[in-house]
Amino acid sequence: MKVLLRLMMYLRPSTKWVVISLTLLILGTLIDLIAPWLLKEVFDKGIAKENTKAILLFTLALAGIQVVKSFGMFVQGRSQELVGQNVVFTLRKQMYEHLQKLSFGYYDKAKTGQLMSRMTGDIEAVKNFIGFGSLTMVGGLLTFVGTIGFMVFMQWQVTLLSMATIPLLLFILYRFNKNVGPAWGQIREQMGRLTTTLQENISGIRVVKAFAREKAEQDKFESRNDQNFDTNMERAKLEAKAFPLMGFYGGLTFLIMIWLGAVYVAKDQMTLGTFMAFQWYTWGIIWPLNMLGWQINIMQQAIKAAPRVFEIIDTPVGISSPDDGGADPARITGNVIFEEVSFHFGDQDAASEAGVLQEINLGVREGEVVAVLGSTGSGKSSMIALLSRFYDVSRGRVLLDGVDVREYELEGLRRKIGIVPQETFLFSASIRENIAYGVPEATQEQIEWAAKKAQIHGFIESMPYGYDTLIGERGVGLSGGQRQRVALARAILMDPPILVLDEATASVDTATESAIHEELLEVMKGRTTFIIAQRLSSVKRADRIIVLDRGQIVQQGTHKELFEQDGFFRNLFEMQEAASVR
Structure with missing residues (x-):
């Protein structure tokens, strides 16, 4: 949680664009919630009553809000990308400036490949979450809660019965989030080691060739590459277990809604328009939960990558000018x-070693x-x-x-x-x-x-x-x-x-x-x-x-x-x- 809160601090310089993105996100969510209701009106007030004017009116309304949504999505996408790029820009700038200030003592131990990995891959993982994942998670939550609200208002019995499998889906998401975090931590660390091996080999290629050690260096790289491959496959196995199950329970929710809705329509306890709207609304429950799996992936990458970046930014400088600016070196003769x-x-050890x-x-x-x-x-x-x-x-x-x-x-x-x-x-x-x-x-x-x-x-x-x-x-x-x-x-x-x-x-x-x-x-x-x-x-x-x-x-x-x-x-x-x- 501390890592996420610290990452959110980097949104401050882009507050205007964050507000624009959130506003457009809420607008898009409202449109998604209103659209199925308009479809309901097409059936109940248009088709059922043979009212062509109502059909035309509600159809045009559907078309109009989709145009508004499309324009809003364009502006929102650009705003989100701008927010993410601003965060990346600030992080890279801070990290590079701090690297310039660190003393020789730090570089005596630091590995160039690890620094390069953090400056590129780790910061990019942070950007993906800040610029895309975080707002998408907020949008998914708004859609999920809003959809349930609309459905309960229209037909609460079918809504509650259709959601019987949702707790199972949430449990799978919980387990997935718990296990995928450590996997991404290992992947980010091993990517740093792989980059270090590559950097050392390229920098020392003349020594490698002079001693005919190409095969040994290739074996070393392949070993690192195999470790990275295996860890990624372990992470992929977690996804392979979780995502199909989430899809299955989501589909089951849809089937239950179809069955119950049809029964209620047959008993005249639910209009055909409401039934059609519920088909649309059901995806407003299923897709946010399914997308949450991918968003958890993005979030966990950022959570594991950000501390590696902050570790460098938080490293004490060690050697710097005095706080008051120091004596003027111009006097040195x-x-x-x-x-x-x-x-x-x-x-x-200064106490025991010479x-x-x-x-x-x-x-x-x-x-x-x-x-x-x-x-x-x-x-x-x-x-x-x-x-x-x-x-x-x-x-x-x-x-x-x-x-x-x-x-x-x-x-x-x-x-x-x-x-x-x-x-x-x-x-x-x-x-x-x-x-x-x-x-x-x-x-x-x-x-x-x-x-x-x-x-x-x-x-x-x-x-x-x-x-x-x-x-x-x-x-x-x-x-x-x-x-x-x-x-x-x-x-x-x-x-x-x-x-x-x-x-x-x-x-x-x-x-x-x-x-x-x-x-x-x-x-x-x-x-x-x-x-x-x-x-x-x-x-x-x-x-x-x-x-x-x-x-x-x-x-x-x-x-x-x-x-x-x-x-x-x-x-x-x-x-x-x-x-x-x-």
């Missing part, structure tokens, strides 16, 4: 301090170039992610120009930190749009300047459409190194006071890497820069090198100072030197 910083991921970072203390001056080294899992990327508040610290503080990053306005803060992430992502758009993603208003000259600094301008110029070349989904039209250089140009173009290069040249050859670093020397002047790298060639120009091990700073100093010490840096240097000799 690049002085960075990590003060007793510890960090745990959301699923870690954090990804533990008691980090580090001060970085404006314009200083700091390299961060460490083995895989040492906390390098996590440490830098705290700067942009992709995550919040578990303990301690990260300060930018003396202000805790949690006190800055969030969007402005992130615009002050240009990042080239370890996992390069490009959009299915032109190269120009990808480079200018953070600065959409950038001029062509600015875009080309950033591309030259990233050593990608020459390659772009050689392409058939230059900067207007479309690169395909996730940048599949480019090599790994080319994607990385486009991402580097994207970060450079933002002209931020803080630049983060997270393995920014890992996918390029050493010659290109050297050229990029030469160009970056100018870019990094006066700009606080963090370089996360495994190659020592990437960090040799750093003012200071930080070595992380198991979330702690174990070494720091210049290239020369660290080389003179035993430890990770010297071991890494010797390994890479030996590899280069080979």
